[in-house]
Amino acid sequence: MSEDQKKALETQLWNIANELRGKMDADEFRDYILGFIFYKYLSEKQHLYANKLLETETVKEYIKIKEEEILDVIKEESVLKLGYFLRPEELFTAMAEKGNADEEVEDNFILEDLQSVLNNIEQSTMGTESEEDFNKLFEDLDLNSTKLGRSPKARNELIAKVLGHLDQIDFKLDDADSDILGDAYEYLIGQFASGAGKKAGEFYTPQQVSKILAKIVTSGKNRLKSVYDPTCGSGSLLLRVAKEVKVDDFYGQELNRTTYNLARMNMILHDVHYRHFDLQQEDTLKEPQHLEERFEAVVANPPFSAKWAGKKNPLFENDERFSQYGKLAPSSKADFAFVQHMIYQLAENGTMACVLPHGVLFRGSAEGTIRKYLIEKLNYLDAVIGLPSNIFYGTGIPTCILVISKCRVNDDNILFIDASEGYEKDGNKNKLTEAHIERIIDTYRNRETIEKYSYVAGLEEVKENDYNLNIPRYVDTFEEEEPVDLDSVSLELKRIGMALNENDEKVVGFCKALGIATPF
Structure with missing residues (x-):
């Protein structure tokens, strides 16, 4: 990725972050946007890894898997490799698409589903090596906070909009040599710090x-x-x-x-x-x-x-x-x-x-x-x-x-x-x-x-x-000032004095011509 493309991505993410801000302090909306980006990361890693496990299977696309037996195997492997597990319907894209669906056609309320997904990520690690690393990881994402909107409908619309924008961004996680998302995350943390x-x-x-x-x-x-x-x-x-x-x-x-x-x-x-x-x-x-x-x-x-x-x-x-x-x-x-x-x-x-x-x-x-x-x-x-x-x-x-x-x-x-x-x-x-x-x-x-x-x-x-x-x-940084030529200073003062006297004489002449008193 070129430097211009990197900056464009950073700007795009920052603009998405500001959609969340509203009346929130920098450290408050930081927790939401970084939490959602992290959820997208976990989701895409899960999707890529599950597809890799399915390479030799008849159905090779994870989002199409329905059989619980296959999901159990993928879960077992995912928890060992990734440290967590997400079902196909829990993936970021699925949440973003549901939240941005036409409400006249289907239910697009996702707050409860999204909260369940975040809880399930943590639950999937219980009793495993990664449990401590995921314990209460999303506890600062209060999806019912009135700072996101005064009504559940308003909060749902805002979060769905943010997820929809994030869903359009390709973080290129399948590129082993790329750390686009890591760099963007660091950029956002720095931006939040500058305003905190x-x-x-x-x-x-x-x-x-x-x-x-x-x-x-x-x-x-x-x-x-x-x-x-x-x-x-x-x-x-x-x-x-x-x-x-x-x-x-x-x-x-x-x-x-x-x-x-x-x-x-x-x-x-x-x-x-x-x-x-x-x-x-x-x-x-x-x-x-x-x-x-x-x-x-x-x-x-x-x-x-x-x-x-x-x-x-x-x-x-x-x-x-x-x-x-x-x-x-x-x-x-x-x-x-x-x-x-x-x-x-x-x-x-x-x-x-x-x-x-x-x-x-x-x-x-x-x-x-x-x-x-x-x-x-x-x-x-x-x-x-x-x-x-x-x-x-x-x-x-x-x-x-x-x-x-x-x-x-x-x-x-x-x-x-x-x-x-x-x-x-x-x-x-x-x-x-x-x-x-x-x-x-x-x-x-x-x-x-x-x-x-x-x-x-x-x-x-x-x-x-x-x-x-x-x-x-120990380190002498003293800078000596240029020596002052006192003779030059004296001559300059004399020149200035003479110029002032000439001006005074002109003022006196003007005052006499006007018939007014001199100011000195």
Whole structure:
């Protein structure tokens, strides 16, 4: 698919999404349109797989199958292969056609049928390996919400119209090399994030930042056994890593239930088999779900300076994730608690890259103690990268990336990169271009000092700075102003004074000619 065709598809989907919006907030209508697209994906995957199973049968088209014996066999195979099952009459096309039928000819009310289909998808997984991945996956699609229409008839018409539009789009799922739908899904998530205000940060990391994190943790590698995100949001950051190298298994944890559902949909829709991802919904710091696992790559964009129990929970004092550092992260700022958690889960050969507010670089007290231990005792900090301000949704603050590795090649220094001025304006936001991203990655991989951009600091120098990592301490971006020629300035002032005197004399002459008083 060409770039123009891709953009046309994205625009088409966005226009369909806006038909649903009405008076709904961005995050509300997001759940509906992404849920319906996901249903279409599941339906088309089922249709394609069932047709493949029927290749040697007399009836080769799944939608024509009526015999329960054949459907039972297809169901058994589908649950094993796909993780779920849809009957022929439950397919997306069948629902769309019924909803858009002429109401004078036949019943076109589909709300109850559609709700049953969504429930049946979940029911088909009960007692199987995929049960957890599909459990309550469609719970945010309230088909009876008055926000979709004041009456059942109005809601039915709107949903049928949206399904009808989506049914006309070919996502080319039979093309193994195409990820048209995955790319379109990511585009929509990004569009919703741009309109969701402060809520956007809960579920989406801008692709430009995700790309940097992904390229860092995959440097020097062709394949990853596992990648983990403890605050995975919509799962986009995990999936971005898979665009760089082959990833065997994905792990993540997300606190928000709606966002957790979105992440599971995102994984499945990007053709990640249910056996190869393990996403959990729980508070990562309080109830970590993968504590026995160690991951080859860790990426994250944790909530900036979030509150956590900290000292208020005595269990944390003896928690292996935090106890060795001497102090707990402050209750008002969980930034370092997330860092400590990720370090604990990082494999000995692993690399971690996470986005944090600049405060983690220089704040004192407990955070200063943790920072010193991380550098002096563990020597895990590999690089500090300063990003431009106003590139994240929901906040305009400047941020940084901490790169941490347990098997550092350059274990006698820390690389500092100041990329804060490398951006271009994009409406009311700033964004990193491909050139900006490439410069950051090349500088990281080459580990070089570049005037006014990067600096390789020895550990002794960091120690002399009392383990303060504030980037301007290491990367001097000061631009000297042009020297002022005072003689030229004096001459210019004299010229201006003479011109003013000439004008005053002219004004006096005009006033005398008019017989009026002069203004001075």
